[in-house]
Amino acid sequence: MTELDFDFLRVLLQRRSGLFLSIEKRYLVESRLGMLCRRRAIAGIPALVAQLRTCPASELEAAVVDAMTTNETLFFRDRTPFDLFRDIILPEKLAANAQSRTLRIWCAAVSTGQEAYSLAMLLDEVADRLAGWTVEILGTDISADVLERARQGLYSQFEVQRGLPIQLLLKHFRQEGDKWRLSERIRDKVDLKQHNLLEPNHQFGQFDIIFCRNVLIYFDVPTKARVMAALAGRLAQNGAFILGAAETVIGITTTLVPDPQYRGVYRDAASTAQARRPGFAATAERSSALPPLKIVRT
Missing domain, CATH: 3.40.50.150 (Vaccinia Virus protein VP39)
Incomplete structure (x- = not known):
């Protein structure tokens, strides 16, 4: 993933969900979106970003946001x-x-x-x-x-x-x-x-x-x-x-x-x-x- 691709994803995620990603979170983007690419048979994150640039506000954007959202929860969390x-x-x-x-x-x-x-x-x-x-x-x-x-x-x-x-x-x-x-x-x-x-x-x-x-x-x-x-x-x-x-x-x-x-x-x-x-x-x-x-x- 290039720096330009990472910057594009950071802006997209903050605009769509409010999620703020520091440069230290680059590994998290590569891990989670790498899994998304494999599930969707996309060649890799550069190819994913290319599709996102071509089709803004698409279902794929929503899938990227979903993949990057942390869904950690449990019953009676922090009692x-x-x-x-x-x-x-x-x-x-x-x-x-x-x-x-x-x-x-x-x-x-x-x-x-x-x-x-x-x-x-x-x-x-x-x-x-x-x-x-x-x-x-x-x-x-x-x-x-x-x-x-x-x-x-x-x-x-x-x-x-x-x-x-x-x-x-x-x-x-x-x-x-x-x-x-x-x-x-x-x-x-x-x-x-x-x-x-x-x-x-x-x-x-x-x-x-x-x-x-x-x-x-x-x-x-x-x-x-x-x-x-x-x-x-x-x-x-x-x-x-x-x-x-x-x-x-x-x-x-x-x-x-x-x-x-x-x-x-x-x-x-x-x-x-x-x-x-x-x-x-x-x-x-x-x-x-x-x-x-x-x-x-x-």
Whole structure:
């Protein structure tokens, strides 16, 4: 792969997906796109780039973006955000939305679905508290291929062993050969749609809770700011925005501010300044609202 070919691919990937590739990532491009070339019987990366130059905005471009997108995910990844969701954020929203009895959650960059399905399983554990409520979980991703895998809900033994509590595996999955199929009942709780975070998102409406974890790390600062501005515009007043443990909004946006008590949780800056931590009940009230789920590790 020539330097010109690499530069062309870097520009294409950043324009189409926001993915920023430093020169140190050249090996990753050669590895992943080399596999794509072999699958499609393309002579090599120079031939691939020649086709991309000839046919911009083609299906091949989408395949290149898909090949370069990191789809690393697992059930209950980094357990803390899910504990916060169930024990802190969910009781908060149940109290705040008691009149409308609606709850909307967005999992951006949902990949093969484990994050959204983890939330769906947690909500299923408190289904009695949500009787009469309209609960929506939207999962979006740029890749049509991973979304199709998510819709199938079929996971390998390795995938279900990564973070999934054994009692939830036995409750919500059935074994099919050497794989495990998530129940249709849980899959039906999640609406999966293809969406590029660089594109307009107004069609999705407002959300009480937005998960966008371990995505910003792949963007440069201007792209991070653009994506965060778009996502923050979808967050309802007094909503909760959850980032990955290694991510922050500091230096990227002033629309959201860190929750002073819970790492990885962010709040709307205007609402927070006006109401001095609106929507947060006392710790005793929160802990009594929903008893913590006991997790048995696999």
